[in-house]
Amino acid sequence: MSPDLFDEIPDRLKSFIKKNISSFSILEVLLLLKRDAQRLWTPEELSIEMRTNVSYATAQLAELTSLKLVEAEGTNSYRYSPQNVGSEIIDELESLYNSRRSTVINYIYSQPSDSIRDFANAFKIKKD
Numbered sequence: 001m002s003p004d005l006f007d008e009i010p011d012r013l014k015s016f017i018k019k020n021i022s023s024f025s026i027l028e029v030l031l032l033l034k035r036d037a038q039r040l041w042t043p044e045e046l047s048i049e050m051r052t053n054v055s056y057a058t059a060q061l062a063e064l065t066s067l068k069l070v071e072a073e074g075t076n077s078y079r080y081s082p083q084n085v086g087s088e089i090i091d092e093l094e095s096l097y098n099s100r101r102s103t104v105i106n107y108i109y110s111q112p113s114d115s116i117r118d119f120a121n122a123f124k125i126k127k128d
């Protein structure tokens with residue numbers, strides 16, 4: 001997919017995706033929790049809703065919690081609670097995702113993974 005096809009994604013959303021959205025499934029979980037923002041979700045409930053296993057749901061919730069997009073409440077409950085960004089950027093991402101789903105998904109997967117980026121950075125020549 002040509003980078004020109006990503007021109008319809010505003011720069012602020014590109015930046016948010018690069019920093020916070022590592023996969024399609026993370027975006028899906030974030031938007032699910034956002035749709036029912038007052039609800040507390042357990043990993044078990046999320047795994048049923050997303051049709052995945054509990055350990056994967058737990059990992060997704062942990063990632064979103066570390067990004068301060070989801071807040072842990074108690075020992076095993078989570079809710080949508082963006083703390084490091086305004087909710088309007090997530091609203092905008094949801095709107096774009098609903099209208100241009102394949103563009104957003106392709107953009108997510110066009111980004112180098114952290115491990116690839118770390119490997120590439122290891123070969124950069126640094127000035128002392």
